[in-house]
Amino acid sequence: MGAIRYELIKTCKQSGARLGRLHTPHGVIETPIFMPVGTQATVKTMTPEELKEIGAQIILSNTYHLYMRPGEKLVEKAGGLHKFMNWDRPILTDSGGFQVFSLSQLRDITEEGVTFRSHIDGSKHFISPEKAIEIENALGADIIMAFDECLPYPCDYDYAKNSLYRTIRWAERCLKAHKNTEKQALFGIIQGGMYRDLREESVREMIKLDFPGYAVGGLSIGEPKDIMYEVLDWTVHLLPENKPRYLMGVGSPDALLEGVIRGVDMFDCVLPTRIARNGTVFTSKGKLVVRNAEYAEDFRPLDEECDCYACKNYSRAYIRHLFKAKEILGARLTTIHNLRFLLKLMEDVRQAIMEDRLLDFKEEFFEKYGYNEGKWTF
C-alpha cells in the first residue's frame, strides 16, 4: 500500500526517458514534471488558481522556512499545509537539510543532528532526522524528504564518504520516525558527492531501506553541468524502475531535458520564479531581460509562441514599464510566463516520449531556441 504509487506508462525507445503517472493522496501527476517552488507556503506572487491555469500539478514547499515561520504547529492547527495555503493538489516538502547547510549560520553537525542559528533572527535551533520528519508530518505534504547532509562542491573524498554513511544512518532514523506512511510518502536521497563509488554505494544502501521514491541530491550546487550529467549517468539507472526519481534543485530547460533523458521523473528549482522577479524571462528565442531599454517601445508579447496569460494580454513595453515603476503586477506576469514556459516544455517532453523521439526533440529545442548560440546563460 503506502501513500503513493508510480505507474510506468512507457519508455522512450530513442532516449530511454520514462513517461509515467504518480498517484498521490491529492491526485495524479503526469511525469516527467517540473514542480514550482512555494518556499513559504506560497509560490511567490501567485495564487493556487493561477498555478492550476498554467498546468502546475504539484508544488514544493520548504520545511526549513515553514518551521521558522509560521511554525509547523500553526500549519497543523490550520488543517495542514494544503488547507493553510488553499492548494488541493499534491505537495512535496524538502527536509530542511539543504537550507540548514546553505542559509543558516554557525551550523554544527554531530551524529545526532545539526545545531544552527536562524537566518531570520539568529535564534538557536537543533534539527535531527526525527525532528525533520516530525515537522514534515505536521505539515502534511504528500511527499516528504529524508533529512540528509548536503555537501559543498568541491568536497574531499574522505569527508564525502563519512557524510554519506551518516546520511544513510539518518535515512534509517527518518523511516523509523515517520508516523503517517499511508498519507505521506517518504523519499530517500542519494548523496556521495561527485564520486562514482560513493554514489553507487549510496544507491545500494538506500535501496535496501526500500523507500517509496528516491531523489538524487547534492547536484546543481555549483558544479559544471557535465559533472552533474555524469553523476546522473552513474546513478539513476541503478534506482528501482517501479519508483519515482526526483532530481533536486534543477530547473534550467537544458538540464531538465538532460535529466529526463537520463531517467528522471521530477524536478524543482527556484530559477524560473527568481529570475522572473528580476525581470528576466525564458522565451523561444532565448533569455530576454524585459527591464532593458530596448523593450521600451516593443509592443510584442514576451514570447510570441507562448499561450500564457501574460503573453496573451500584455506587451514587453507594458511589462517593462511595470518593472521600472516597481509595480507588483510586473513580477506576477513574468512569474506566470516563466513557470508556464517550463510546464509547457515538460508537456512537450511527455509528448516526445510518447512518440519515441525525445533525442530529436532535444536537438530541435536547442537549435530553435538558440541554445547553441549562448542565449541561455543565467
Added chain:
Amino acid sequence: MGAIRYELIKTCKQSGARLGRLHTPHGVIETPIFMPVGTQATVKTMTPEELKEIGAQIILSNTYHLYMRPGEKLVEKAGGLHKFMNWDRPILTDSGGFQVFSLSQLRDITEEGVTFRSHIDGSKHFISPEKAIEIENALGADIIMAFDECLPYPCDYDYAKNSLYRTIRWAERCLKAHKNTEKQALFGIIQGGMYRDLREESVREMIKLDFPGYAVGGLSIGEPKDIMYEVLDWTVHLLPENKPRYLMGVGSPDALLEGVIRGVDMFDCVLPTRIARNGTVFTSKGKLVVRNAEYAEDFRPLDEECDCYACKNYSRAYIRHLFKAKEILGARLTTIHNLRFLLKLMEDVRQAIMEDRLLDFKEEFFEKYGYNEGKWTF
C-alpha cells in the same frame, strides 16, 4: 453629442441621493460608484480580470505619473491607456494638478502654468492647461479632468480667491485645447478653498463653461470631515442635475456615505489599496490590522460577511503569515478585500437609494460596523 451621457434614474426620497447611469465610450457605469486608483497604469497588485471580478466599473489613473513614466507618447503608441494596460472598461484620468502641487519639488506657478521638478529624477518640467489636456488626449481616458490649482489647507482668503479665478481661466483654456470631445469627456473642477462665497462663485463660473461633468476638488486634504461635508452642502446642490458629480480623493466608508447623501455620484481614493498593502483591512466589525500578533492563530476569514476571493479561501492566520514573510500574495489578498468592501458598500448604497432608505442604511451601517465606537480611524 459628446462622449458621455448621465441618466438620472431616481432620487432617494429619504436622503436626496442620486441613482444614475453614466454612459461612456467603454460602457455604462452604475452610480454612485467608487473608482479604484491605478496610478501607474495598474491598480497596485491587481489584474484587470480581478478588478472585474470584484465589480469595478471604472478605474482612475494619474496623468502626472504616466507623463513622467512611461510618457504619454509611449502610451499613445501602444494604442492608448486601455490597450496598454489591458482594461476595456471606462477610465478617468486626473489632470496632474494635484500631484504637481503635492509631489513635485520647487514648483513655480504663473498665469501660463506650473514649472516643477520631477519627484523621480529632479528633472525640470512645465505643465500648462494646454499641456495637461494634450497629455490626457494622448492617454485616451473616457473622462479627463481640467488642470487646476489645488490649494493647501488652511489657505487664506485672498490667495484662495486669486487662485480660484486663475483656475477658471485655466478651465477655459482646457476646453479650447481639448481635441477629442467625442471620445473623451472633460470635467471641470470646483475649487474655492473652504470659503462659501468662493465655492459658489466657482460653481457659477464653471457652469457657464458647460462642462459635461463636474468634480468637487480641494477636499479631503487634511481638513476636518465636518468642514468637507459643509463645503459639499454649499456646493453640490448648485451643480446641474443632468451631469455627473465627482468628489475627488474620498474613499473612507463614512465619507462615501455622506458624499452620496449630498448628491455625489463618483469617488476615488488610494486609501483602500494603500492601507491594504500595509496589512490593514476594512471589515464589518471595523478596522483590522491583520499583521498583528492576535491574528497569528485566527483561522477565520478577514471578514466573515465578505464574499471576496480572499475571504472565501484564506484565513487571517495565513494572510498574517504572508505579511510577516513579506510575500506578495498577502498584499494581493488584502487589496482585493478592501476594494471589494468598498464596491460592495456602493452596491448596497445603490440598493438603499432604490428603496428610498439611504439615511436608515447609513445609521445601520455606522451602528453595525462599530463606527460610533471609533473602530474606523486610519
